[in-house]
Amino acid sequence: MRRFALTVLGVGLVSAGLAGVSGVSADDAPIRLAQFGRPGGGFNQGGGSNQGGGFNQGGRGGSQGGILPGGGTFTLAAGKSAPLLAFCTDLFAEPPTGDARFRIAAADALVTLPGGSELSLTEAIQRGVLAVRGHSNSFDPVGRAGSLALDLHLGNFSQTPVQVSFRRGAQLTPQGQSDQSVPPEIDKVLELASKKALTYKNTVQYAVWASQGRTLEDVEQSYFARLSSDEVGKVQGLLDGAGLEKKFDRERGAYEKRFESMKKELGDSAKQVSGTALRAGGARLSVDVFHGEKNEGVARVKTAAGDTFYCRAAVEYRPTGGARISLRHLVTGRRLPTMPVPLSLPAAAVAVQPAASAPSA
Numbered sequence: 001m002r003r004f005a006l007t008v009l010g011v012g013l014v015s016a017g018l019a020g021v022s023g024v025s026a027d028d029a030p031i032r033l034a035q036f037g038r039p040g041g042g043f044n045q046g047g048g049s050n051q052g053g054g055f056n057q058g059g060r061g062g063s064q065g066g067i068l069p070g071g072g073t074f075t076l077a078a079g080k081s082a083p084l085l086a087f088c089t090d091l092f093a094e095p096p097t098g099d100a101r102f103r104i105a106a107a108d109a110l111v112t113l114p115g116g117s118e119l120s121l122t123e124a125i126q127r128g129v130l131a132v133r134g135h136s137n138s139f140d141p142v143g144r145a146g147s148l149a150l151d152l153h154l155g156n157f158s159q160t161p162v163q164v165s166f167r168r169g170a171q172l173t174p175q176g177q178s179d180q181s182v183p184p185e186i187d188k189v190l191e192l193a194s195k196k197a198l199t200y201k202n203t204v205q206y207a208v209w210a211s212q213g214r215t216l217e218d219v220e221q222s223y224f225a226r227l228s229s230d231e232v233g234k235v236q237g238l239l240d241g242a243g244l245e246k247k248f249d250r251e252r253g254a255y256e257k258r259f260e261s262m263k264k265e266l267g268d269s270a271k272q273v274s275g276t277a278l279r280a281g282g283a284r285l286s287v288d289v290f291h292g293e294k295n296e297g298v299a300r301v302k303t304a305a306g307d308t309f310y311c312r313a314a315v316e317y318r319p320t321g322g323a324r325i326s327l328r329h330l331v332t333g334r335r336l337p338t339m340p341v342p343l344s345l346p347a348a349a350v351a352v353q354p355a356a357s358a359p360s361a
Helices: 121-126 186-195 202-211 216-223 229-241 254-265
Strands: 072-076 081-088 102-104 109-112 118-120 130-133 150-156 162-166 171-174 271-278 284-291 296-303 308-317 323-329 343-345 351-354
Touching: 072 081, 081 202, 102 121, 102 130, 109 121, 118 121, 121 130, 121 162, 186 202, 186 229, 202 216, 202 229, 216 254, 216 308, 254 296, 254 308, 271 323, 271 343, 284 308, 284 343, 296 323
Parallel strands: none
Antiparallel strands: 072 162, 081 150, 102 171, 109 118, 109 162, 130 150, 271 284, 271 351, 284 296, 296 308, 308 323, 323 343
């Protein structure tokens, strides 16, 4: 297997190679497992779930797979774990939780034991030597300076260090799921990204999603952010250079149409709640929520810059006035990663009226 330079986040890695390791038999059998636990027992156990549950839940819980944008070889110390930076392969799926375990194609990763013998990462996982898993905070763009990468973990359950080599473009798939629908041209996308020093940039994540047919509007509405024309151009350049006949910026207005259709389905008895809220970080948002008898419906959210986003919404009216607005993705119903907490509309900033009496825009 060809080896590449690899950037690995976090601790638990041994920077030196295995040449100086001694006291291990050449046949490496049997592999001794560390006493702290076996796969499934929870290295760096985050526990819990990232999904958040909720109204009209349409997303698939913890089903995102990952693709490694860069390959490489590193050494993982006995009984240690280390994060693996991967870009997710399904924009509309839920991030992996602490219970998620991953498989990998045999040709995508190689494990070298101290005595020099080799086995695929697939076999090492099956034998309980290594495991790849998610955790309760696998995806956190707010807490990771805007990075959209998944933070997966590779754990070494043996009592000796191992060397692991990954192929650039290696795919990590949640166990129990079918292979991911990533086009073969993605390897060319990653090669071009490497030449342009974009390997670990969000640009590559956008290109992975676009290669599967997701649009620019899909991305922007999922993350409550507008991409610059320069960024869109870089994404399209990767797609074009890889021979992928995909147009990233297309079908503008699809979310507004869906929002209007869902609002209409609420009927004449729907109510409109309007107000101003502060987003985490202090940005001011103008919010219009249209809901039915169960206080669930849709929302139109406008930023000070004039950008408009459309969501599903649930309203909780406070006894003292005002309201809390929980937002979810308009299409999937899953939580919005960059809007992790409900918006609070103070009493003085809330207006409630029949939706039919209010303008639609």
